Amino acid sequence: MAPQSLFDKLWRRHVVVEETRERPAVLYVDLHLIHEVTSPQAFTVLRERGLSVHRPDLTFATLDHSTPTLPADEQGRLPYATAQAAAQVETLIGNCEEYNIPLLDMGDPRRGIVHVVGPELGLTQPGKTIVCGDSHTSTHGAFGALAFGIGTTEVGHVLATQCVFQRKPKSMRVTFDGVLPKGVSAKDIALAMIAEIGADGGQGHAIEFAGEAVRALSMEGRMTLCNMSIEAGARFGMVAPDDKTFDWVAGRDLAPSGAAWEAALADWRDLPTDEGAEFDREVTINAATLRPMITYGVSPDAAASVDALAPAPETAAERHAADYMKFDADKPFSENLVNRVFIGSCTNSRLSDLRAAAAVMKGRKVKDGVVTLVVPGSEAIKQAAEAENLHAVFLEAGAEWRLPGCSMCIAMNGDKGKPGELVVSTSNRNFIGRQGKGVRTVLASPATAAASAIEGRIADPRAYLK
Amino acid sequence: MTLNPFHKLTSKTIVLPQENIDTDQIIPARFLTTTSREGLGASVFYDWRYTETGALRNASPLDGFAPEEFKILVGGANFGCGSSREHAPWALVDFGFRAVISSDIADIFKSNALKNGLLPVVVDRKTHNELLRTSGETVTIDLERQTVSFGDGWNAVFEVEPFARRCLLDGVDSLGALLSHMPDIREFEERVR
Numbered sequence A: 001m002a003p004q005s006l007f008d009k010l011w012r013r014h015v016v017v018e019e020t021r022e023r024p025a026v027l028y029v030d031l032h033l034i035h036e037v038t039s040p041q042a043f044t045v046l047r048e049r050g051l052s053v054h055r056p057d058l059t060f061a062t063l064d065h066s067t068p069t070l071p072a073d074e075q076g077r078l079p080y081a082t083a084q085a086a087a088q089v090e091t092l093i094g095n096c097e098e099y100n101i102p103l104l105d106m107g108d109p110r111r112g113i114v115h116v117v118g119p120e121l122g123l124t125q126p127g128k129t130i131v132c133g134d135s136h137t138s139t140h141g142a143f144g145a146l147a148f149g150i151g152t153t154e155v156g157h158v159l160a161t162q163c164v165f166q167r168k169p170k171s172m173r174v175t176f177d178g179v180l181p182k183g184v185s186a187k188d189i190a191l192a193m194i195a196e197i198g199a200d201g202g203q204g205h206a207i208e209f210a211g212e213a214v215r216a217l218s219m220e221g222r223m224t225l226c227n228m229s230i231e232a233g234a235r236f237g238m239v240a241p242d243d244k245t246f247d248w249v250a251g252r253d254l255a256p257s258g259a260a261w262e263a264a265l266a267d268w269r270d271l272p273t274d275e276g277a278e279f280d281r282e283v284t285i286n287a288a289t290l291r292p293m294i295t296y297g298v299s300p301d302a303a304a305s306v307d308a309l310a311p312a313p314e315t316a317a318e319r320h321a322a323d324y325m326k327f328d329a330d331k332p333f334s335e336n337l338v339n340r341v342f343i344g345s346c347t348n349s350r351l352s353d354l355r356a357a358a359a360v361m362k363g364r365k366v367k368d369g370v371v372t373l374v375v376p377g378s379e380a381i382k383q384a385a386e387a388e389n390l391h392a393v394f395l396e397a398g399a400e401w402r403l404p405g406c407s408m409c410i411a412m413n414g415d416k417g418k419p420g421e422l423v424v425s426t427s428n429r430n431f432i433g434r435q436g437k438g439v440r441t442v443l444a445s446p447a448t449a450a451a452s453a454i455e456g457r458i459a460d461p462r463a464y465l466k
Numbered sequence B: 001m002t003l004n005p006f007h008k009l010t011s012k013t014i015v016l017p018q019e020n021i022d023t024d025q026i027i028p029a030r031f032l033t034t035t036s037r038e039g040l041g042a043s044v045f046y047d048w049r050y051t052e053t054g055a056l057r058n059a060s061p062l063d064g065f066a067p068e069e070f071k072i073l074v075g076g077a078n079f080g081c082g083s084s085r086e087h088a089p090w091a092l093v094d095f096g097f098r099a100v101i102s103s104d105i106a107d108i109f110k111s112n113a114l115k116n117g118l119l120p121v122v123v124d125r126k127t128h129n130e131l132l133r134t135s136g137e138t139v140t141i142d143l144e145r146q147t148v149s150f151g152d153g154w155n156a157v158f159e160v161e162p163f164a165r166r167c168l169l170d171g172v173d174s175l176g177a178l179l180s181h182m183p184d185i186r187e188f189e190e191r192v193r
């Protein structure tokens, strides 16, 4: 057989009915993650058509998008942003009860952001197909899984049949050669890649991330990188599994154990791309020359190194973005004062992210007037961070230590900036209004966000590295 | 379930020339706490159309006309990027659109739109540039022949995923087709698990 890529192998293993000219393939889904925002209308369709959930045992629900990150009041009432947000949460709880779907309810010590809890629980495993009504589902590709975001109609399809109609996308390999310099993280690699290929550069493609710098990344770093695939337009991002992957999965609550683990391991070792496999497109990036990156526009591909000068806009779109962001052209980014900092989201809310931020903030103070939110990705991360006293570092610095959730990444739960504010954020989208109406978002790594909180302006984290 | 079949649409256009119109612009996240598909048209492009205090600016090409006459949206390149929220096509359809034309439409948006009777039409750059100048003019989209025509005989062809096209022409949704594969799916489950 011709050499196969990781993606080819994952695809072939899950085809129920082959693709034809007239019809996409029917692709089997091993794990369907759901949350409160993109699922209610799918359950409505099930009801309208008298269908049941085909495999509740392969379905898993969490609450994250519209949930508050502030604690309940004395009566135990959670501070939902609106009654509708509370109702949406109740709707998912009701649907999970009715259809027998496991749910991480409010108060569950395992609850968190959907793309954080999947891996944490050991549900995310190499070789699986994983879907969720959320475009950052590509995060799970870090484990050598075929993971992609779907719309609500498709959520209904998967609930009813455990399958989706899907045409096989083209393949692309992005290779990061060399060793990442100190102070440069997975988030910086991701932003550099998006700047290189464009916000639509990966459209219609499944991306495999490869190369020395990717192999050297921790599992958390690989998740950050795969998470951002969609910001380059690619619904699928993945990294071949290796011993680092297996070590990470081993022993987790819902991971295989005993003989099943040995069998799984043997199977997973077959997954990496064969020597000589062909890709429709290849991109190579030298990791050794990368610097900490930030975004300066309203699309994630408007990214540059933090120590650069703001570029002068050339196209109409760039002028529109520059008018909105109000960065003076040809001036250092560091001249821009920051109002708010958000450290969190499924991109950068894991323990290693919090450690990176804490390393910068330790023994320092957040600049007066800069509201800084640190929002762990899950209850488990919150516990682990508190066990290391990271929360104390943040609190002593003057930052807020919140409860897990999507928070300011999507600003649906009431956590948001004010019009005109400049927010340095470790999330994934700098779209106009994403973090509140009129808010200007700068995407950055946890270390860059922390340095910016300390200085009250866009700041280079390398100054804080010992 | 049946959808409104889509064969041929002749309508005036609304042009939003900005590039990278993401789904956060089409429907801001704060409107996503709904549990229904209905009624989102009122919030379409909300932050473009309304002031801070909720007053209609009447400055957007989306306002000040009868939506029933304008069923075609022409958008800038990379239309519908970002969040996978299906609320975006729901809102556009609820507002009155039946087709979106651009030189480049994001994958998930395209897939979501097709499932809701909103035809995503990707045309070549030259045609796109012409169309960006057609604000308020009449354009015809023929799904049977896969053509877009307007002006003095400008004609362009476009590609549509054949299965989604069939579903739109017949006015059926794809869940029925997927359900017809249940025997294959059960067999796969037996074989693989």
Ligand code: SF4
Pocket (backbone or CB within 6 Å): A064, A065, A113, A114, A115, A134, A136, A345, A346, A347, A405, A406, A409, A410, A427, A428
């Ligand atoms: S953190 Fe942001 S990107 Fe991630 S799942 Fe939540 S809203 Fe989506």
